[in-house]
Amino acid sequence: MIKVSRLADYAVVVLVAFTRSDDALLSAAALADKTKLPEPTVAKVLKLLAKDNIVKSIRGAGGGYSLDKPIGNISIAEIVKAVDGPIAVTSCVDGATGSCDYEGCCAVKGRWNPVNVALHSALENVTLADMTS
Amino acid sequence: MIKVSRLADYAVVVLVAFTRSDDALLSAAALADKTKLPEPTVAKVLKLLAKDNIVKSIRGAGGGYSLDKPIGNISIAEIVKAVDGPIAVTSCVDGATGSCDYEGCCAVKGRWNPVNVALHSALENVTLADMTS
């Protein structure tokens, strides 16, 4: 079963929570409260999203996270990439991290590329806005 | 990292091997030899593919597997489904096997459906033929 991690699922929940709040700046604790998700989990997700600039973070007392792009501009592809790492359908696709044991003798080396491209563009064309409607 | 299982990758290797052989009927052992993959692995893949009628199996002495569809008619979606199970991007998507702990209070219940649909159609539109060319 092809699937995204649970954390990616949480990421969507958290991001959607932003759109349902009047405050632009929300702390991890506040978001945990809103989403009813465990606070450490929410904190972890937000750190990952911040690293890829999907949310903006402000450190220090009174800090928190904010969403400064419109949600129609945030694709599922970038959320998944931020949380689960690069989208690579097999280990022998272009840009995959590890490499494959059979590379030397393999009959389908690189053949998954078209699949990977298809997958990637499918995920790029779904935005957060599509998931809240 | 979104990915298909290793077995799905092997499945493609094995299916491609069919197209490079003169014999229509090949045993698991013969395919293992052709693909240089370990025989138990090849056997396992073929069993799964046979169960979903992607290959046809003939039991008994002198038996083996054959491919009776043109490879242009075999989509990656069906291979992945046969080997890895249904394509369900999260556990709370329509048609997923298990169900989710947060179903009761979740803000994005079913929201991954559009993603799942996009993914599925992406995989349906790539055939084995696209991977051998």
Place this chain on the structure above:
DNA sequence: ATCAAATAGTATAAAAACAGTACTCTTTAT
């Protein structure tokens, strides 16, 4: 009939990935 070749189905053990949590460090408003 018997044997051997071959697939079907199930079970097992080791390895890898994931999920959840905890802890320390740095930044910043008061």
Place this chain on the structure above:
DNA sequence: ATAAAGAGTACTGTTTTTATACTATTTGAT
């Protein structure tokens, strides 16, 4: 100075994946 809040990292238990093994069934050949 202090406390609030994010950044970064590390750890542990659980789950999934991977690879293999074993038994049962089918079928052609002797």
